[in-house]
Amino acid sequence: xxxxxxxxxxxxxxxxxxxxxxxxxxxxxxxxxxxxxxxxxxxxxxxxxxxxxxxxxxxxxxxxxxxxxxxxxxxxxxxxxxxxxxxxxxxxxxxxxxxxxxxxxxxxxxxxxxxxxxxxxxxxxxxxxxxxxxxxxxxxxxxxxxxxxxxxxxxxxxxxxxxxxxxxxxxxxxxxxxxxxxxxxxxxxxxxxxxxxxxxxxxxxxxxxxxxxxxxxxxxxxxxxxxxxxxxxxxxxxxxxxxxxxxxxxxxxxxxxxxxxxxxxxxxxxxxxxxxxxxxxxxxxxxxxxxxxxxxxxxxxxxxxxxxxxxxxxxxxxxxxxxxxxxxxxxxxxxxxxxxxxxxxxxxxxxxxxxxxxxxxxxxxxxxxxxxxxxxxxxxxxxxxxxxxxxxxxxxxxxxxxxxxxxxxxxxxxxxxxxxxxxxxxxxxxxxxxxxxxxxxxxxxxxxxxxxxxxxxxxxxxxxxxxxxxxxxxxxxxxxxxxxxx
Amino acid sequence: xxxxxxxxxxxxxxxxxxxxxxxxxxxxxxxxxxxxxxxxxxxxxxxxxxxxxxxxxxxxxxxxxxxxxxxxxxxxxxxxxxxxxxxxxxxxxxxxxxxxxxxxxxxxxxxxxxxxxxxxxxxxxxxxxxxxxxxxxxxxxxxxxxxxxxxxxxxxxxxxxxxxxxxxxxxxxxxxxxxxxxxxxxxxxxxxxxxxxxxxxxxxxxxxxxxxxxxxxxxxxxxxxxxxxxxxxxxxxxxxxxxxxxxxxxxxxxxxxxxxxxxxxxxxxxxxxxxxxxxxxxxxxxxxxxxxxxxxxxxxxxxxxxxxxxxxxxxxxxxxxxxxxxxxxxxxxxxxxxxxxxxxxxxxxxxxxxxxxxxxxxxxxxxxxxxxxxxxxxxxxxxxxxxxxxxxxxxxxxx
Numbered sequence: 001x002x003x004x005x006x007x008x009x010x011x012x013x014x015x016x017x018x019x020x021x022x023x024x025x026x027x028x029x030x031x032x033x034x035x036x037x038x039x040x041x042x043x044x045x046x047x048x049x050x051x052x053x054x055x056x057x058x059x060x061x062x063x064x065x066x067x068x069x070x071x072x073x074x075x076x077x078x079x080x081x082x083x084x085x086x087x088x089x090x091x092x093x094x095x096x097x098x099x100x101x102x103x104x105x106x107x108x109x110x111x112x113x114x115x116x117x118x119x120x121x122x123x124x125x126x127x128x129x130x131x132x133x134x135x136x137x138x139x140x141x142x143x144x145x146x147x148x149x150x151x152x153x154x155x156x157x158x159x160x161x162x163x164x165x166x167x168x169x170x171x172x173x174x175x176x177x178x179x180x181x182x183x184x185x186x187x188x189x190x191x192x193x194x195x196x197x198x199x200x201x202x203x204x205x206x207x208x209x210x211x212x213x214x215x216x217x218x219x220x221x222x223x224x225x226x227x228x229x230x231x232x233x234x235x236x237x238x239x240x241x242x243x244x245x246x247x248x249x250x251x252x253x254x255x256x257x258x259x260x261x262x263x264x265x266x267x268x269x270x271x272x273x274x275x276x277x278x279x280x281x282x283x284x285x286x287x288x289x290x291x292x293x294x295x296x297x298x299x300x301x302x303x304x305x306x307x308x309x310x311x312x313x314x315x316x317x318x319x320x321x322x323x324x325x326x327x328x329x330x331x332x333x334x335x336x337x338x339x340x341x342x343x344x345x346x347x348x349x350x351x352x353x354x355x356x357x358x359x360x361x362x363x364x365x366x367x368x369x370x371x372x373x374x375x376x377x378x379x380x381x382x383x384x385x386x387x388x389x390x391x392x393x394x395x396x397x398x399x400x401x402x403x404x405x406x407x408x409x410x411x412x413x414x415x416x417x418x419x420x421x422x423x424x425x426x427x428x429x430x431x432x433x434x435x436x437x438x439x440x441x442x443x444x445x446x447x448x449x450x451x452x453x454x455x456x457x458x459x460x461x462x463x464x465x466x467x468x469x470x471x472x473x474x475x476x477x478x479x480x481x482x483x484x485x486x
Numbered sequence: 487x488x489x490x491x492x493x494x495x496x497x498x499x500x501x502x503x504x505x506x507x508x509x510x511x512x513x514x515x516x517x518x519x520x521x522x523x524x525x526x527x528x529x530x531x532x533x534x535x536x537x538x539x540x541x542x543x544x545x546x547x548x549x550x551x552x553x554x555x556x557x558x559x560x561x562x563x564x565x566x567x568x569x570x571x572x573x574x575x576x577x578x579x580x581x582x583x584x585x586x587x588x589x590x591x592x593x594x595x596x597x598x599x600x601x602x603x604x605x606x607x608x609x610x611x612x613x614x615x616x617x618x619x620x621x622x623x624x625x626x627x628x629x630x631x632x633x634x635x636x637x638x639x640x641x642x643x644x645x646x647x648x649x650x651x652x653x654x655x656x657x658x659x660x661x662x663x664x665x666x667x668x669x670x671x672x673x674x675x676x677x678x679x680x681x682x683x684x685x686x687x688x689x690x691x692x693x694x695x696x697x698x699x700x701x702x703x704x705x706x707x708x709x710x711x712x713x714x715x716x717x718x719x720x721x722x723x724x725x726x727x728x729x730x731x732x733x734x735x736x737x738x739x740x741x742x743x744x745x746x747x748x749x750x751x752x753x754x755x756x757x758x759x760x761x762x763x764x765x766x767x768x769x770x771x772x773x774x775x776x777x778x779x780x781x782x783x784x785x786x787x788x789x790x791x792x793x794x795x796x797x798x799x800x801x802x803x804x805x806x807x808x809x810x811x812x813x814x815x816x817x818x819x820x821x822x823x824x825x826x827x828x829x830x831x832x833x834x835x836x837x838x839x840x841x842x843x844x845x846x847x848x849x850x851x852x853x854x855x856x857x858x859x860x861x862x863x864x865x866x867x868x869x870x871x872x873x874x875x876x877x878x879x880x881x882x883x884x885x
Contacts, residue, residue, distance in 0.1 A: 359618025
């Protein structure tokens, strides 16, 4: 291997060069539900179109989807030891919290060491291009998490053409790098393309043609500069992946850069996923790449950012934990009315039961490993697993003889189940199952992304990180079960 | 581990019970005053004769002051008791022990709950600050999981299970129709039960107990003093209570076909009372029929039926009003609704009336006349896998 000199400013976290720098692992997360856009105009009299968009469930937000993508990325490769993330960078245009950091919930769900910092990148679509570019061009192992939910008024273009998704990358120096970063460039532009005041449910757009012309020009210039930085000519790029505000702008740019192949940007099936889209199209490029190929990622958001990567032999051995193709195949339809209620566009009569109280901040702080990490306790003598964790053995005889039992990645089997039509839920009814985990441990817990007719005793379940409800502005994050679907 | 019990040491000498209804026009205080006055009159005593009070309410009030203020008690010790849905039973248990210990000579127990002021459906627990990870399922959903589990384990097909559960609902409404204090006083048909809207799992509206406001009260003394107050005292034969440790929720071996806390509680109660064959010795039982499958399992956990056979006994009419061992002759939670703090004492009120021969002709049971002497009351709180259980045995004669 050629010894590389890394021209990077030390950020104080790490200056060690461990091998080539680039992407070590990735994971893309698509929410389970798909909205057939032809439903929209039939219901509301305008908007809609052909194809589908991905819809985050009522119990998901950008943070919870970010957790799911990061879990897939961390399971995709050995990221312990020298490859372990040394910082978390989280980008979304729709943060669950303002003021409070959102990346810390992701950090907690992943059970990263407290000494690993977790930062939000700012509430804009362009934030994730920044996170990726920073991670690729500086030093240290970075977990970059990109996530977004695209919302708009009923019948709007954003509603129909947007999509919800998340993608995450472990980036650093390692012999296991699957795609090496070989150069990049940015063009920064201040202009009014689309904008939103914090707290609003919709963005506004100035002029599509003006945006297209501005973005294509910025994109071509950044692309040219990036090729120069990487020492490549245009015909040496095998795959170009473009994340753009609209599918039209993306394809206008892609057709002009002269790459051998354009990666499917998933806008016809998933939608334009905003701050998640750079991650999603990059993941889709990596899923479809062979060793030795050059990939150009182009992000058009308030200017243009281009990152060029070259796949290594290691990518041939890399199997995504759950591929985009698999998740595309397993989505399930969602009625437009329910979509509107999930996004708060129409209010549906709730069961006449009390709404949940806000979770206690101090109580939650005492149980972070359980609440965010889904860590139970295992009796060190009997091996029995307890969810939630307990201090005293189940025979009452011994105290504090328990070990951590991390259960988030353990699968289980449905022992029995029911449907609760009268309990409070943001989207009733509640499907609820008693789940026996492989290797021990039982928890009666809500199932999500599940239709009643699919549930059966003996069904297989995995855990997923969700936002159960929001009360007094506090998002109550915890875990639910969902049926395993390949 | 000892559980000696206080068999024949304490007697109930007077009781009162309000109608259980959606009592829009009456406050908690109103209902406590009415039940208490009926109990004082029943025992022929006045307020000042009572040495100490136990006041059971799950969440309608706090502290003994709520009862002392309502009844304007003058410097009396009042203990507020809460133990889930077994609150009323637990209050009587504590008063009985104080008497047996010799601390007081005459005690009063008042259970009361004002449920219908919340504006919500069903029973709702006041939230205690927590980390947000606790279940938010309704009791109906938790108990609904019994139905498929029981059917699978014992090979009872869905139609037969449905028939047994419907029989329980129809039976309890039949009994309640003959009780002027019940919330629901109409007989229902199997068809009504089965066509009702579904609440949780396969449980429909008529598989669930009603929700009502109410209060009940009892006056208790040591057995040797009982005849000072009445010619027909009812003696406490057994009082058993178990608080589960929640193990069933996390134990993969728990199969939702039995309530271990109740089975253990029944063993303890029968030992205290010297009962060797519950099916043959118990004359009647008031049990916690919060949902129809709950009553089905209770028949087995209370040893009235062998495991896996209660459904057949139910369908054979063993537990009907004119059956071998009438269960819930007053109509049960199904007909009365469930004012949490009062229900346990409401059950004892029916045992008190039946053992004293004071029920109207149309609600009389045959088993007492046929020589059986014991009435059982059973009260539970919580869910399958995590519950409290209370069992009492009462009788009109000293052993």
